[in-house]
Amino acid sequence: MKAHVDKDTCVGCGLCPSICPDVFEMQDDGKAGEIKESVPESAADTAKEAEDSCPVNAIEVE
Template identity: 70%
Template sequence: MKAIVDKDTCISCGLCPSICPDVFEFDDDGKATAIVDEVPSEMEDTAQEAADSCPVSAISVE
């Protein structure tokens, strides 16, 4: 499973790193980014929760 953040859509609200800090953090540009190439299996549900919680739907988890 892979998490992808659309930086053009991201509004830096902070929900994704607060929900799933093992997968998301803010980059130097102030936008969220996925910090893992593959979401660990034990974090898949939490990563999906972060994606579902994004107010602008900037995150896809595939």
């Protein structure tokens, strides 16, 4: 499973790292980014929750 944040769409709300800090973080540009491209199996459910919770649909987890 891989995670990707579309930086052009992200509004920097901080929701994804608050839901899934093992995969997402806020970066120096004020936008979210993935810490690891590959999602650890232990974080799969929360990564999908972060994807579903993103208010601008900037996250893709597949």
